[in-house]
Amino acid sequence: MGKYKFFSDAGHSWLQVPAREVTELGIDISKHSYVDRSSGMFYLEEDADVKSFIEAKMGITDDAVYSAPPDLPKIISEWCRENTEDAPYEENSFVRDLEPVSGYLIITERKNG
Numbered sequence: 001m002g003k004y005k006f007f008s009d010a011g012h013s014w015l016q017v018p019a020r021e022v023t024e025l026g027i028d029i030s031k032h033s034y035v036d037r038s039s040g041m042f043y044l045e046e047d048a049d050v051k052s053f054i055e056a057k058m059g060i061t062d063d064a065v066y067s068a069p070p071d072l073p074k075i076i077s078e079w080c081r082e083n084t085e086d087a088p089y090e091e092n093s094f095v096r097d098l099e100p101v102s103g104y105l106i107i108t109e110r111k112n113g
Contacts, residue, residue, distance in 0.1 A: 003085045007043060009093035014043035015050045015084065025056040031102035034095050043095045054079050 005016045014033065019040045022029065029052075032045035044050050054076050 003083055005087045006046075006084055007087045007090070007093050007095050009090055009096070012093075013046040014093075014095050015046065015053065016087075017042050017044055017053060022053070025053070027052045027056045029101045031100055033101045034098035035101055036098050042101070043098060051076065 006013050007016060008014075012032075019035070019042055022042050022044075027049075029042065030045060030048050032047075033049045034043040035041070036043070044053055058075075058079065060072075
């Protein structure tokens with residue numbers, strides 16, 4: 001996969017991520033994110049779920065967040081600049097018409113060690 005895409009409208013942004021990656025990383029997703037079953041994609045809400053996704057991609061565990069360097073927000077911003085791109089802006093994004101994650105069962109298989 002190339003860069004991850006951010007989809008935005010007047011109120012929010014969502015990062016498009018393959019469901020396979022979300023499952024492999026074993027991250028918890030809030031009810032503010034969406035899923036498109038036909039494409040196998042999650043649209044992770046920008047304010048909480050994107051941060052959890054990036055931390056998991058970078059190998060930052062819950063324990064490490066508490067002892068993380070003070071420049072963690074800068075590190076996350078740099079990751080976004082290198083690994084994401086913006087999809088064309090839409091006043092009313094199609095993402096809002098998708099199924100909220102709260103109605104979707106996520107089975108995670110965390111990798112040990």
